Amino acid sequence: MKWQKEDIDQYQGAEEFVDTLLIPLMPITMNSKKDIKKLAFQGDLLNFFANEIEKQFKGRIFLIPTYSYYESNESENEVERLNNWVNQLTKNPFKHVFFLTFDHHWKKDERNLDGNLLWFPAIQTEEIDSKQTQPILKDQITQINELIRSYW
Amino acid sequence: MSEKKQQVSRRQFLNYTLTGVGGFMAAGMLAPMVRFAIDPVLQPASTGDYQAVAQLEDITNEPQRFDWTIDQIDAWYESEVTKSAWVYKDDNDEIIALSPVCKHLGCFVSWAGSDEHPDQFYCPCHDGRYYKDGVNVPGTPPAAALDEFEYKTEDGTLYLGKAKPRGA
Incomplete structure (x- = not known):
């Protein structure tokens, strides 16, 4: 399910089947030219991953709109804000919460998060849609799907 | 005068x-x-278009998943959409192309996706199951059979059209 009217219509009436939240975490920056490009590409990649996972598990995963934050090294505030988000969302009966991100800063705060962190190193490539990249990404997504299934 | x-x-x-x-x-x-x-x-019928999906020689009695992309035109918005189908030949050598979208809540089903049921389609979300011909196993969440694609064959290539609900 996605945050769009069509899916919400289906969600209402099937709430008990959709027990998993998927929240993509996307850092943004405007500081250095190099980082802008890198993070923007990781953002593309994150959207692609999130949408593919949602497509496979449409009936059980609710894909929440991307949680975005300004990239910095002070992540404590973000952990608190994100946990607040999750606590609001899990007032509905969601059993599993997954965070999907390519930002390694979350990794060291993993135990403070109210959910399972899925952190992956992003591949470095220019084109998501190219013939060479697609099979690699598809394979990664298949493995993430298996990981999510192991929690159910 | x-x-x-x-x-x-x-x-x-x-x-x-x-x-x-x-x-x-x-x-x-x-x-x-x-x-x-x-x-x-x-208006030309744009929805009834057939897409080349697979070579006939690759199709076996075991369902295989084939992916292809189409240009979806939604008014002025054009996007590329990946579609998938589970394709096999039945006992009469007839081609069956089933939509992978579960009729329960829309997850993707996979052939032999569960070790306990190696000869059925399995939906990982809520353990929905379908027999090989796409009919839902009674007692599992789905209430209808998997959609079946319209197909045609030309020069050894399989073309798939729209997915149609069963019995309609």
């Missing part, structure tokens, strides 16, 4: 011209309206 020369009287001439001009005006107004009215009939 003069009556024989004047075959069209002034009154007749005026009548003819007025009828002619009026007719053109009426036609000028009606033509676009008629064109608008019958326009849908003249």
Whole structure:
């Protein structure tokens, strides 16, 4: 399910089947030219991953709109804000919460998060849609799907 | 004398011209309206398009998943969409192409996706199951059979069209 009217219509009436939240975490920056490009590409990649996972598990995963934050090294505030988000969302009966991100800063705060962190190193490539990249990404997504299934 | 020369009287001439001009005006107004009215009939059917999906020699009795992309045009918004199908030959060598979208809540099902049921389609979300012919296993969440794609074959290539619900 996605945050769009069509899916919400289906969600209402099937709430008990959709027990998993998927929240993509996307850092943004405007500081250095190099980082802008890198993070923007990781953002593309994150959207692609999130949408593919949602497509496979449409009936059980609710894909929440991307949680975005300004990239910095002070992540404590973000952990608190994100946990607040999750606590609001899990007032509905969601059993599993997954965070999907390519930002390694979350990794060291993993135990403070109210959910399972899925952190992956992003591949470095220019084109998501190219013939060479697609099979690699598809394979990664298949493995993430298996990981999510192991929690159910 | 003069009556024989004047075959069209002034009154007749005026009548003819007025009828002619009026007719053109009426036609000028009606033509676009008629064109608008019958326009849908003249549109080429863009949804019934068939896409090349697989070579016939690759299709076996075991369902395999084939992916292909289509350009989806939604009014002015054009996007590439990946579609998938589970394709196999049944006992009569007829091709069966099933949609992978679970009829329960729309997850992707996979052939032999569960170790306990190696000869069924399995939905990982809520343990929905379908027999090989796409019919849902009673007692599992799905309430209908998997959609089946329309297909045609040409020169050893399989083309798939739209997915149609079963029994409709």
